[in-house]
Amino acid sequence: MEQNESLWHFMQQQSGKLLQQTMQHVGLTFISLLIAVLIGLPLGIYITRNKKAAGIVLGIAGILQTIPSIALLGFLIPLLGIGPKPAIMALFLYALLPIIRNTSEGINGVDPGVKEAALAMGMTTTQRLVKVELVLAFPVIMAGIRTATVINVGVGTLAAYIAAGGLGEFIFGGIALNNTNMILAGAIPAALLAILLDFLLSLIQRTGSRGRKMALGLLPLALVVFSSFYLLPIGFGSRLLAGFTPEFMGRKDGDIGLRSEYGLKIRTVVISDAVMYKAIYEHKLDVISGYSTDGRLKAYDLITLDDDKKIFPPYYAAPVVRNDVLTKYPELSPVLNLLAGKINDSIMTLLNYRVEYLNQDPEQCARDFLVSLGLYRPPRNGAKGPVRLGSKIFPEQYILTAIYAMLVRGYTDLQVESKTGLGGTKICFDALKDGQIDMYPEYTGTALLAILHAPADLVDHLAGSGDSVYAYVRDRFSREYNLSWLDPIGFNNAYALMMRRSQARQLDILTISDLANYLKRDR
Amino acid sequence: MITVTNITKRFGRHTAVDNISFTINEGETVVFLGASGCGKTTMLKMINRLLEPDSGEIRIDGTPITQRRPEDLRRGIGYVLQNYGLFPHYTIEENIGIVPQLLGWKKDVLSKRVTALMEKLQLPPEQYRSAYPAALSGGQQQRVGIARALAADPPVLLMDEPFGALDPITRSSVRKDFRELDELRAKTIILVTHDVQEAFELADRIFLLDKGRIIQEGTPDDLLFRPAGDYVRLFLQEQRFQLEAMRLKAGDYPALNRAFDNFKNRQS
Numbered sequence: 001m002e003q004n005e006s007l008w009h010f011m012q013q014q015s016g017k018l019l020q021q022t023m024q025h026v027g028l029t030f031i032s033l034l035i036a037v038l039i040g041l042p043l044g045i046y047i048t049r050n051k052k053a054a055g056i057v058l059g060i061a062g063i064l065q066t067i068p069s070i071a072l073l074g075f076l077i078p079l080l081g082i083g084p085k086p087a088i089m090a091l092f093l094y095a096l097l098p099i100i101r102n103t104s105e106g107i108n109g110v111d112p113g114v115k116e117a118a119l120a121m122g123m124t125t126t127q128r129l130v131k132v133e134l135v136l137a138f139p140v141i142m143a144g145i146r147t148a149t150v151i152n153v154g155v156g157t158l159a160a161y162i163a164a165g166g167l168g169e170f171i172f173g174g175i176a177l178n179n180t181n182m183i184l185a186g187a188i189p190a191a192l193l194a195i196l197l198d199f200l201l202s203l204i205q206r207t208g209s210r211g212r213k214m215a216l217g218l219l220p221l222a223l224v225v226f227s228s229f230y231l232l233p234i235g236f237g238s239r240l241l242a243g244f245t246p247e248f249m250g251r252k253d254g255d256i257g258l259r260s261e262y263g264l265k266i267r268t269v270v271i272s273d274a275v276m277y278k279a280i281y282e283h284k285l286d287v288i289s290g291y292s293t294d295g296r297l298k299a300y301d302l303i304t305l306d307d308d309k310k311i312f313p314p315y316y317a318a319p320v321v322r323n324d325v326l327t328k329y330p331e332l333s334p335v336l337n338l339l340a341g342k343i344n345d346s347i348m349t350l351l352n353y354r355v356e357y358l359n360q361d362p363e364q365c366a367r368d369f370l371v372s373l374g375l376y377r378p379p380r381n382g383a384k385g386p387v388r389l390g391s392k393i394f395p396e397q398y399i400l401t402a403i404y405a406m407l408v409r410g411y412t413d414l415q416v417e418s419k420t421g422l423g424g425t426k427i428c429f430d431a432l433k434d435g436q437i438d439m440y441p442e443y444t445g446t447a448l449l450a451i452l453h454a455p456a457d458l459v460d461h462l463a464g465s466g467d468s469v470y471a472y473v474r475d476r477f478s479r480e481y482n483l484s485w486l487d488p489i490g491f492n493n494a495y496a497l498m499m500r501r502s503q504a505r506q507l508d509i510l511t512i513s514d515l516a517n518y519l520k521r522d523r
Numbered sequence: 524m525i526t527v528t529n530i531t532k533r534f535g536r537h538t539a540v541d542n543i544s545f546t547i548n549e550g551e552t553v554v555f556l557g558a559s560g561c562g563k564t565t566m567l568k569m570i571n572r573l574l575e576p577d578s579g580e581i582r583i584d585g586t587p588i589t590q591r592r593p594e595d596l597r598r599g600i601g602y603v604l605q606n607y608g609l610f611p612h613y614t615i616e617e618n619i620g621i622v623p624q625l626l627g628w629k630k631d632v633l634s635k636r637v638t639a640l641m642e643k644l645q646l647p648p649e650q651y652r653s654a655y656p657a658a659l660s661g662g663q664q665q666r667v668g669i670a671r672a673l674a675a676d677p678p679v680l681l682m683d684e685p686f687g688a689l690d691p692i693t694r695s696s697v698r699k700d701f702r703e704l705d706e707l708r709a710k711t712i713i714l715v716t717h718d719v720q721e722a723f724e725l726a727d728r729i730f731l732l733d734k735g736r737i738i739q740e741g742t743p744d745d746l747l748f749r750p751a752g753d754y755v756r757l758f759l760q761e762q763r764f765q766l767e768a769m770r771l772k773a774g775d776y777p778a779l780n781r782a783f784d785n786f787k788n789r790q791s
Binding site: 113118132 | 571573593594595596597598602604605606607608609610611612621622625626671
């Protein structure tokens with residue numbers, strides 16, 4: 001019950017956004033559907049006349065249908081960039097097969113006697129097509145259009161990954177933030193939309209032959225009207241365009257904080273982390289949200305803007321270890337702390353860059369790093385242990401785990417088992433808590449917000465001071481979970497706003513305040 | 524007048540119609556008779572260009588049919604299909620009125636014409652005018668099919684097994700009404716059937732076809748009493764008694780006795 005009430009509350013609170021996303025979603029669905037009908041219907045008719053082409057056309061459309069939607073978007077981004085174009089293209093391609101196939105099957109399914117009679121009575125092939133075949137195939141063709149519509153509403157949620165809007169913004173934001181209300185606020189309207197559109201189209205499908213003439217006239221009109229929905233919500237915005245991840249959009253220490261603390265008013269699109277950096281590099285975006293140690297900062301020549309009002313809580317990384325393991329192997333803690341304070345932001349960025357962009361092996365990278373610090377020792381191949389090291393599923397964590405494994409093997413007689421790729425925060429933390437792993441590197445900010453769910457006023461109070469956040473999470477982890485935070489490694493992988501170095505220099509923007517002021521002048 | 528000269532039609536390696544020539548006079552009713560696969564329907568469909576021959580020429584009233592656009596040609600030739608081929612999404616009135624409508628007839632003229640035809644074909648207009656074909660029995664559907672073929676009053680009527688899909692009782696009643704239609708008086712009719720009795724009942728002349736060739740061409744009496752070979756005799760054998768009885772005038776007892784004796788001799 002509480003769940004329902006808070007969901008309703010959330011939807012009311014976000015009604016403006018919800019309406020905008022729904023309109024965008026309907027728009028995307030129908031623009032692509034319109035194009036798919038305009039191309040699929042004639043193609044479907046054509047392949048009933050040319051049986052040789054039928055196999056080829058249906059084969060190609062069938063293959064397109066089997067490409068996973070995320071992969072299809074991936075293929076389209078280099079060709080069409082980000083935004084509505086690749087989204088519409090992808091939805092169009094998915095809608096094509098059901099429309100082509102049902103058109104040709106509908107026409108082929110018309111009684112051959114009726115077709116022969118139409119010709120024998122003196123109809124031209126065009127008259128036969130319009131007066132007989134299309135009218136009799138209409139229910140089958142409509143079934144194809146219904147299928148395509150439902151597919152488009154579903155796949156359309158993925159548009160949020162490439163800055164094309166739609167209800168996916170809430171869904172993916174909610175998944176990233178582990179916020180069920182947010183997921184439902186996107187998923188329920190999307191499901192209702194699919195059901196509603198399917199129902200409306202089924203009414204058209206079931207019209208008798210009388211109503212079909214009208215339906216055939218109204219359908220294109222409706223398609224065009226609904227298509228135009230997409231254009232309505234595009235407001236007047238700033239000269240610069242920001243692309244934020246769904247997660248960042250919904251966070252207090254994200255878009256919300258930027259608006260309330262900095263008064264930052266910037267036109268924003270929602271985009272997936274995977275394509276965001278490429279998009280800013282290609283001047284499709286001007287500002288993005290990212291992590292301050294991301295290797296792509298270096299790869300795409302971006303700079304981070306200084307968070308001068310300290311709204312992004314610090315994300316200092318430190319190893320989190322089970323207390324019972326530390327007691328059992330007292331030699332472990334000093335070895336892990338060898339790394340304390342040794343990796344600053346720029347070193348971590350460089351290490352990430354080497355692994356992510358130069359495709360170096362994390363092991364090799366870790367070894368080079370330890371050798372350069374004079375910390376590397378060859379493995380002692382001891383027989384104690386083992387100690388089980390976990391990591392989340394991204395490069396930075398792989399590198400840190402590799403470094404820790406090397407230190408433990410070189411300095412102690414303990415054996416090491418690496419369990420890398422444990423997905424996100426929740427999986428890693430649960431594994432540690434339940435004793436399936438013994439340690440993994442965690443970030444103070446993540447622990448504060450995603451694990452301890454610290455209340456907002458406390459977050460405000462702690463924010464800005466790396467030490468106080470660290471002290472707070474160490475204290476609560478020790479008391480509540482019997483887990484120890486060892487000394488921080490040094491770097492702060494906090495959220496950051498990023499711009500292209502060239503543009504930031506040209507506009508003289510160094511801090512987020514500079515950006516906010518520039519945008520205010522801009523108006 | 525329809526003149527067919529050296530028509531051949533192949534489907535792949537199979538020759539459906541093999542170098543056929545014949546002439547059909549105005550107002551004549553000709554029946555193409557033969558077993559399935561003998562080429563009779565193929566021959567029929569070449570006359571209104573639903574099929575195009577591989578070689579040879581067909582003329583109607585002296586003009587080669589290839590000189591006219593197929594749709595114009597077909598609007599001047601009535602066509603009745605075995606499985607009726609009515610448009611399920613058209614009312615009976617619209618179905619009957621298709622050809623006049625394609626020819627651009629005025630609405631009131633068309634409406635009167637449809638009413639007249641429905642009455643002649645025993646389809647009460649007030650009851651069936653706005654009905655859809657699905658609501659009609661097979662016999663009624665074929666009456667609509669016949670009305671549709673006659674609607675624009677074409678000089679030529681092609682009929683492809685028109686009574687073949689009906690049960691025997693319905694068939695004889697539809698056939699009887701068909702025979703009595705005054706509409707048909709001046710029309711050139713070509714009818715395809717495998718039903719010997721039907722052919723004898725309706726035809727002025729019968730073309731008996733086998734393997735794409737005309738085996739015999741003549742009046743029913745010619746086929747019955749002057750068969751051109753064993754194939755013709757064999758084809759008519761089953762129903763010879765009924766056919767002979769049918770050809771006789773009432774009271775011609777010696778002839779009837781002769782026929783009966785023949786029949787008995789064959790039985791023993």
